[in-house]
Amino acid sequence: MATGLFARTRGALRGAFGQQHEEGVWGILFILPSLVLLLSFVFLPAFYAIYISLLDWDMISPSPTYVGLQNYREVVSSARFWRALGNTTSYVAGAVPLGVVVPLLLAWLMTGKRKGRDTFRAIYFLPTITSAVAVALVWSWLYQPQLGLFNFLLSKLGLPRQGWLTDPNLAMASIVIMAVWQGAGSTMVLLLAGLSGIPADYYEAATIDGASRARQMRHITVPLLRPILTFVIITGIIGGLQVFTAPYVLTQGGPMGATETVVYYIYNFAFYYRKPGYATAMSYVLFAVILAFTLLQRRQILHFTQFA
């Protein structure tokens, strides 16, 4: 056992620094691995990226040219960038509201004691744990215009068949539907936890006062769920602004750039066109957008952490 060694180290440290400081030394020691990793792979790269964004470089040549803010100017004046930002915003505008309302309804369905409720809950959770790639592959088959299940069902119902992922007007919406489907389970679980925190007496009192279920939902449920709803909405927006895998696997940014999101665009520019300066400049512009929402979130995070 290594106890002997540690006991001796401990004794030595106590002798050198005193009892109180010994605690401090261990604290710093335990922090060290995570701190080194964070500095190396998060903070340092973030600053390095700022430097790269000021260069005109192909990632290979040893002497890149310094071009100052030119990359940023090019990004902001690029029509393709604005289109990507527009696509990403469409995605967020669709996925976030639906991603709140649908799970809310599911959670409402799953409240209360019912036999088999836990099984249903687990089933609804299944899409969430599946990888984005697997989900995308399955849904691309579902969306297949000629042979896919969705168009078959539509035609059975007498409705017109759709191009889905091949239709520039519908492609992003198709991705949104898939994303809402996949995310519903985990959001539902979060909301369920929140719902269970609302005392039943509130509803009882409201029922006695004659309030309908709908009114109860509006005046009791939604206000008391506000913190969780805010959390879900803001994390949804932040995540949505960074969407990559779905457009990459499903449509490669098509058709005709209708699903090219900002991160997909950044990826292409960094690793295909080999223009990391431009790509990192773009990533910082996106970061600025995300930061605005993150600052909104900060109040939530500060509220969550408790300092001993």
Added chain:
Amino acid sequence: MSAVGKRKTSGSWKLQRAVLGTTWYVVSVVVAVLMVGPFLWMVSTAFSLPRDALSYPPKFIPSQLYLGNFEAAISEAPLLRSMANSAFVAIAVIGLNLLVSSLAAYAFSRLRFPGRDRLFVLYLSAMMIPFQVTLVPVYLEVAALDWVDSYKAIIIPAGVSVWNIFLLRQFFMTIPLDYEDAARIDGAGRLGFYWRVLLPLSRPALVTVSLFTFMGSWNSFLWPLIVLSTPEKFLVQQGLQYWRSERYDIVSQLMAATTISIIPILIVFIFAQRNLIEGIVLTGIKG
């Protein structure tokens, strides 16, 4: 509050309850079908003959359970190999991450040292830096370290997760401080306490964190895509996408490969489902 208004004849009350209950079941089942439907369709296609899968109108239930797609997926795609790769990487990441995160969480939650609180805020701020900002520079770092096309580039950066540190810290804070004094009286130091008291007591939290870390690693796509270039080294998601680009028209084989790739996660899910769901609650609500 009197019970008078609520009294109804037992007959009509039971009927109303029965109707509501049945409606609930019907609705819940419909939703369940919507949730699981795509997967059922995937499995149905996976067991179909390739040409049957492409038939229109589509056959919901294949006329026979054809295993050829699965055979093809295993023999012609590096599917099993990629799953083995992913398993290796996932286990390594869990090991490293749990160690690093739990040590940091221990320090942040129970040890006092100068600058602790400010350092914690710094850690939290790391979560706000979106991954696309660090994508290129980390790749360059990894290239400089000659880790490109190696699992080191995936495992080592994944060793730190502020989210895990945050979660474990919340949990560690619920363990009374006296335990450390008791341990000290018994002759254990900080590390002894950590290893023999704190960790065993935290098993539920550690299991939850491991599950989520496993899921994150198994399902990861973008970073392995950037870092790995040898097909034999591909991880499962990347391998799936790579193979799909070569086998675009053989849908039944693609669906078979996808089905196989989901099985490990499914197994984990079935065994740990309660834990996973409770874990989600832990992340979203104050611990």
